Amino acid sequence: MARSLDGLVLAPVADQAPGQVGTRTRFVYHEQDGAVWAEYEGGDVVRGRLVGTREGDRLDFRYVQLKTDGSTSSGHCVSAVVELPDGRVRLEETWEWESQRGSGTSVVEQLTVHER
Known part of the structure; x- marks a missing residue:
């Protein structure tokens, strides 16, 4: 199992569609006793939160965000936690919106x- 996510700052490696997270978005992760949560903001996201669980190297969480245009959206994500050769952590995510179409x-x- 890769190391704890607690206190780590992560960012997307590429921009998504407009109105979603992008390379200017910063996620601050927390982890304790199998629970994971994070706050995120930046780019088109004014404020976002995610909460879920970790089992081994698998995260399963739900997210909700407020965007710069005043709209909100929410969804579900499953991520694989990967430790990179340089010791940093990567999350390989598969996500699906629940409040709108798209995955x-x-x-x-x-x-x-x-880089922060």
Whole structure:
């Protein structure tokens, strides 16, 4: 199992569609006793939250976000936790909106201190 996500800052490696998370979005993760949660913001997202569970190297969580246009959206995501050769963490995500149409995949990676 990869190390704890607690206190890590992650960001997408590529932009998604407009109104969604993108390379300017920052996720601050927390983890305790199998529970995971995060706050995120940046780009088209004013404020976002996610909450779920971790079993081994698998995350299963729901997310909700407020966008710059004032709209809200929510969805479900399952992620694989991968430790990169340089020791950073990558999440390989498969997500699906629950409040609107759409689904896809994305990758977020731990940022170094100077990238934050």
